[in-house]
Amino acid sequence: MKLLLENAHIEGIRNYDIYRKYGGYRAVEKALKLTPDEVVEEVKKSGLRGRGGAGFPTGMKWSFLAKPEGVPRHLVCNADESEPGTFKDRYLMEFLPHLLIEGLIVSSYALGSNLTFIYIRGEYAWIVDILEQAIAEAKSKGWLGKNILGTGFDCEIFVQRGAGAYICGEETALIESLEGKRGNPRIKPPFPAVQGLWMRPTVVNNVETIAAVVPIINLSGEEYAKIGVGRSTGTKLISACGNINKPGIYEITMTESVEEFIYSDEYCGGIPKGKRLKACIPGGSSVPIVPANLLFKTAKGETRYMNYESLSDGGFATGTMMGSGGFIVFDEDQCxxxxxxxxxxxxxxxxxxxxxxxxxxxxxxxxxxxxxxxxxxxxxxxxxxxxxxxxxxxxxxxxxxxxxxxxxxxxxxxxxxxxxxxxxxxxxxxxxxxxxxxxxxxxxxxxx
Amino acid sequence: MSDTPKFKVTIDNITVEVPAGTTILNAARLIGGDVTPPAMCYYSKLENSGGKCRTCLVEVSKGSEKDPRPMPKLVASCRTTVMDGMEVKNITSERVIDARKGVVEFLLINHPLDCPVCDQAGECDLQDLSYEHGSEQSRLDFPKRTFEPEDIGPNIQLHMNRCIMCYRCVFTAEQLTQRREHGVLERGWDSQISTYLNKALDNEFIGNIIDVCPVGALTDKTFRFKQRVWFTKPMDAHRDCPTCSGKVRLWFRGEEVFRVTGRKDKWGEVEEFICNTCRFDKKRASDWVIEGPTKVNRHSVISQNHYRGAVEAQKDLIREIIGKEPKMLLDIHTISDVNRPEIHLSEIHGPSHSNDFLPNQQLEGQRKLEVGKK
Structure with a gap:
């Protein structure tokens, strides 16, 4: 089942007209009829967890946002995807830029952000052009700017390029960098939800998290929560690489077992040349590496599935983390x-x-x-x-x-x-x- | 301010009541003594300072009265504000002692152990810290990090190899001067304090970066290699200065003023920042109104034997300080001639002179001490 990448294969989906023809911007139409709090409530019900790596519930993060009178709030989309092994955001932005922008409009409406930023990794230079073109298209069609759909809600989106620092993917360092300073992480507290960009309340979300808001609004939070298993709801993009036959981006419903994910033809398609599996990093370079004997079965002997709970089963002693979904497979020849x-x-x-x-x-x-x-x-x-x-x-x-x-x-x-x-x-x-x-x-x- | 609520916080089983918004470190400083975490980067007079060196890590075993859950990670006490009913463990926590030892090791692996030629030796925060928490040997097998020397002006010497990246000088320049001309370049292992353009730092208040530096990375060029601090005698003095408060500390040797610094309190922080004219140009005793000798903690190496009432013989000395603040470098008495306890310095009147430290008859001929002209 695909929610995010459903239309990714369609020719020209990058352009507004084709994106709109395949049901694009329905979520904005639907969300702007609700109140912002109702949109936050939908996201809370969906059980969506941050896709950037930490897996913190997005609805809860949004509800922490301080709302002092007369102080503008900001939404910042973290597109500084620099983790070795993770390249899912790049795919989303490159092929489905309007999905991200649609998600940003809905999220900005929910959070009351009239000025929204996409902080994109400096190396993704060509994607900046794609996003800026998509923003211009959306603006010319009235999805951005003043008084969107006659609701009185104003929203502008700007793309800001980073300068090649991995640390600027950390949310407070990203904010510092966005303010034009050296990208040093801030000392927390205060958290960005209270004092973020220019000391205003700010929410920083991953690209995939923002994009996932679109199907949540389209399907409703309850329906979205039915996909997946336990507290791992919805679909997750996995960027698989390493010693596998079919590296690439896969959208999973988090019910697949790790064994199925590596060996089935639908996903990675096994290890080339019949080599044997040695180890795997399932969530991007910063999560612990797992040897093959602990990868398919947990220490308790249960099957390990591709979701937040099952991958972290056993803690760091025998488990690992879902992380950002950078799935790196090592065969027996790797040191x-x-x-x-x-x-x-x-x-x-x-x-x-x-x-x-x-x-x-x-x-x-x-x-x-x-x-x-x-x-x-x-x-x-x-x-x-x-x-x-x-x-x-x-x-x-x-x-x-x-x-x-x-x-x-x-x-x-x-x-x-x-x-x-x-x-x-x-x-x-x-x-x-x-x-x-x-x-x-x-x-x-x-x-x- | 009277409506600021008071919070009760317990640090190492000592309870203190502080106004809301106080940090754990400042609450601990109210208690004083051993429960105060060391701070290498925090400076109470500089906004936003702290949180970087990680030596002040403490364990919060109870978050607050309302939410008694302990905090999972060690927190930087200089940047964490107290909550009502918070319980903090500093020296009573194994975890904290272990982590602090690790941090001190990290600070020392690339720090050149050139204390014998470093002007900061004797009043260096890192010396005190490594004396208390460091291990006797480094486990680093690799060459230490070095930087190209950089000239930052006629008055201030930058010795980047010794820097521990506390950012204090950056905050000082930002908050005290009109325009910050130096900053942090590069990142990670290679990050360094630099002006990039070898530009002279010439702001009127820039000399204060010497006082705030916890190590010998920024030292006074007009004092460079002239004296060891423990040979000089600090005196409080003031003058009518049009730009700053003019309240300074003069470091005498004989009748000569070798150095002018701000007045440091017991946490090693200056009470008032002073201007460059006071610091670098007024080096005659006649420029100043002398208030009297500074009260120096007698466990400090600076105070050794300079004053009446200091502990006298070496044996007594060791017995006296055992179990107290281990701030003094004990070894200096066993390995060095220069500060010999058997020379009864407390009997000497007036500022100390290097001739007072000349070796006694037995050692004469074996060593010769190069001393400054009297």
Missing amino acids: IVRHTWTLARFYAHESCGQCSPCREGTGWMYRILKNLEHGKGKMSDIDLLWDVQRKIEGNTICPLGDAAAWPVAAAIRHFRDEFEWHITHADEAQKRNFGLAHYADPRPVSAS
Whole structure:
């Protein structure tokens, strides 16, 4: 079942006329007949959770928005999608720009934002043009501007490009950057819902979250909540990549099992060349990596499904997180040490340098891992690495410290033997990979 | 202000009543002593400062009377306001001590241990902090981070390698001067304080960035390499200054004024910011009205043996300070000749001179101390 990508394959859906022909902007017509509070109520009923990674209920986030008299409020769409492995927002914005704009109009109406921003990653330069063209089209047709549909509601949308910093995807750093300052995360509290952009109440939502508001209004909150399972309602976009036959964007209803998602032809289509599965990162680079033996079945022996609860079953000891949906699959030929080093390099490069554990710790972890990967490691380095990540996690201003610490922690937790092998067999490790870990792939080797 | 509600907050089992809106750190400072978390980046006179160094992390074991849930993460006490009935654990929490030790290690891995040639040594917050919380050895196997030296003007020396990125100098320039001319460049491991254009910082109040710097990254060029701070004797003084309050601290050695700084309180924060003219240009005792010697905490290295009533012999000294504020670098008595406890300095009148520290007969010939001209 597809809600967001239903019309994505239609030729020219990027243009207003075709988008409108296939039922576009119905949600705006419907929502503007309701009061803003009723729209918020619909979103609350839908049980929609933030699609940017944290999975915080969107309706609740919206209801936290402070509404002081005479102070403008803002909605900011976070399109600074920079997480390695995540590229779902890019697809949405590139092929369905009007879906995002429709969602933004409805959300702006619900939150009372007359000035709405899309903060887009600087590298998505061509998408800025697509979005700006779509905004111009929507404005010429009266969906934006003054007095939309005669309801007296004014709304303008502006696109702002970032300058290539991952940290600007953190909501307070994004606000700082949008204000024209250095993108350093702010210290919370105060939260953006009270003092955000220019010290005004602000809501920052992911692109997919905003887009999901459109089907919620079209279907009604109750109907939307029936899709999915438990507290994971609706559909979720998964950007699958790595060692799979069919990398790409998939819309799932969160009832699929992980095994089905990797091996069925409808989704990833299995692992190329009949290789065996080694590990998987199911939610973008910052969530813990899971070895194959814990991926299909949880530690309790239950089948693991692609949803918020099932993926995080077992906590970080045996589970992981849904995250932003960047699904990265590793086959038996991949080196976990090298992979962890790559991620550590990314986080060391992207740390803003504001708070000391993250500034010093990420760079330190990167250097230790570089040594390990290049055969210069010591056995004590593994424990040191563990200690460093433990002292970063939870002690930083923003979640980037956690995001840098979790992949390292999970890699050591599950693949310690591979790290040790890199030290004891330093020369061999330069020539070949460790191969599968101490566990077997739970699926038999296919016959290809 | 009388209608500001009062909140009761308990820090390490000591309850104190503070007005609403007070931060945990300031509440702890009211109690004083060991329960006060260390602060490397927070500066009560600078708005928005704090939250960055993470040394002041505390555990909130009870959120408030209304919502008694504990906070899941350690919070930065300098930026978290108290709630009524909040219970905070600082030195009674294992988690906090562990995390603080980690933060101190992070601050030190790239900090050059060049204290012997650093002008800040003796009044450095990071020295005190690492003495209390640091481990004896660094676990970093890699070369320390270094930066190209940058000239930022005739009066202020920037030594970027020592910087711990507390942002205090950035806030000072922003809030005290008309135009901020330096800031943070780059990010992460490579982030640095810089003017980018090697431009001289010449604002009238820019000298205060020396006082707010917790480490030796920003030091006084007019004082550079001239004296160790523990050889100089602080005196409070004032003058009629048209731009600032003129209330300063003069650092004497003999009759000579070596340095002028703002008056620092017991938290190491200046009471009033002073102007550059007072700081850099008025270096004669005759420029000033001397009020008298500054009361320095006798556990501070600066106060060692300068005053009557200081603890006398080395044995007594160790017994005296055990279990008290470990602010003093004990080792200086065991490894160094320069501050010898057996030389009974409390008997010496007037400001101390380097000749007072000359080695005794036994050591003569073995070492020679290079001392400034009397």
